[in-house]
Amino acid sequence: MTAAPPRVESRVEADARTRARHRRRRRALVVLAGLALLAVGVAASLSVGSRPVPLDEVWRALADPDGSVAGSVVRGQRLPRTLLAIEVGAALGVAGAVMQALTRNPLADPGILGVNAGASLAVVAAVALSGFVGIWFYLWFAFAGAAFAAVAVYLLGTVAGAFATPARLALGGVAVSAAAGSLVQTVILTDQRAFNEFRFWAAGSLEGRRWGILLAVTPFVVVGLLLAAAVAPALNALALGAEAGAALGARPRLTAAGAMAAVTLLCGAATAAAGPIGFVGLGVPLLARALVGPDQRWIGPVTLLYAPVLVLLADVAGRRLVPGAEVQVGIVTAVVGGPVFVAIVRRRRVAT
């Protein structure tokens, strides 16, 4: 009589142990594969281009600069571009993960905060009104537009001191995006020059980004990543809902404000540096969720690893896809990432 219950319990425990071991092994595998892919991506990004540089020469250029042409290409152009690809990927991916956790909506990407639309509007308006073009010019306008839009959405979600519910925040972002997007269309339909600039900027590109751009956006990305890491535990608690999260010790309003600030910094910086690159912020966190489960403390780091991999590999592929010209990285990320994403969604049970 008394012997049976302990045996049942131990079988349950053994099951749980097996599952936990599987999960641990799976997570380790995911992280190792990501690191390997990142290494491949960095090597390829330094070596591949219109002037291919063999890997040993890349190494020599980095370790022992001798002033050769290959060395200056690697150090002056490919290295900052590679680092920027990593930074942009990390920023967009983490921002997407934070947004999806905050709004508890798998359709939420950084764009939903109105960041992309705000940046686009600022760039288009600046080109149309002043006639200046060039990446340095876009950088600050895009950043200002992105920040302005995000603050507007946040105020809309929390107007008059009420707490922003996820759905309201998302809808506010959609409304601001739609309004800004319409204004962009008004400008590009009436100003041919602005339209011509805009279609290239809007595709998202890393072409010609050197150390200056990298250094200009790095502080924002670093602060944004730290903020995101700081709010991740509270976001985990809030995934159960504002009341339940508050009961677990999370502070919904403070968390929302911190998360929004992080997303604004990250996306604003990434969009300013490379234009609006889609899909990374939306797809990679969902991919991470499918790979390691719904725990924010794992989704964040896995996203942080895989989003740069996607941007790096897409940038490298874009350099060689079409002879004679580069295909913009924003286009390649979606074309490469989309099918992988659909395949994984189809194969796995996805917790949304």
Next chain:
Amino acid sequence: MSEFVVRLGPLSVRVRRRAVAVVAVLLAVGAAVGAAAILYGEYTSTPAQALDALRGRGDVLAQVFVREVRLPRALAAVVVGAALGASGAIFQAVSGNPLGSPDIIGFTVGAATGAVTTIVLFGGTPAQVAAGALAGGSATAALVYLLARRDGGVAGPRLVLVGVGVGAVLSAVNSLLLVRSSLAAAQTAAVWLAGSLNAMSWATVTVAGGAGVLLCVLATLLSRPLGLLVMGDELAGGLGIRPQGVRAASIGVGVALVSLATAIAGPIAFVALAAPQLAGRLTRSPGPAVAPSMAMGAALVLCCDQVAQRLFAPVQLPVGVVTGSLGGAYMIWLLTREVRQRRR
């Protein structure tokens, strides 16, 4: 009493008073704006002149403007708006997501791919562009539906996620086409992408109107079983509904509605997403408010088209530009007002 029942022989419909009031107000707004659309413009006519013109009498110029230009355009706006509103309501219910719209099944982006390909690669006429849009949109919707199928059915979340993946690829293809094409072709494509109601003919309006009425009736009939799906497939099944059948039928009707609107006017932004949200907020309806969404969509597109024609006259904006900004502003206002009311 906030609800009453209308009986028609064996059929009975439960109607909420607030929904009826909202639809009535929206129809009144639509009628007023429609009347203004027919009377005023570069060539202004009095109501008596307009009535004469509609009957084929009086001033020839008035006949041309009122009967051949303004009336078909106003009717097209109503059809397009109602179709977009209804399809938005359907897709938000099917996906169980307030951000759901025909975009989630990839229709809009697929239609854009079809149209932009026709413009950029083949230099197509407007009719060919519309056909390309329809082909692209339907093919994409079918692809997403098939990819999301599993165990003989489609679940909301998987549909949404597959739609996101496919949509991302196609929108990248669209931007590749725009970057690689000549500036002139890219501009033509941008104009189509904005969505416009310019140059509506009676032939278009008659065919589209017939199809629109039929599809809107179907959508209204589907709204009740769709509302029950929110409770979960098992519970809905217990109430005598076949969840997979209802979902497949709803997706079919929703795609047909958005195809209709896109074929007439191109992808008009934001109406399918905003109309159900706005209607749901006004009626405080718990389920999908298909009929109020239709009325809201029609009123929105009518109003926005007037603004688009008159704001910078004689420069004509595409209506899609205005639906985004005006609809967005309206939604922002509604959201802020709601919060204030809740605090009181």
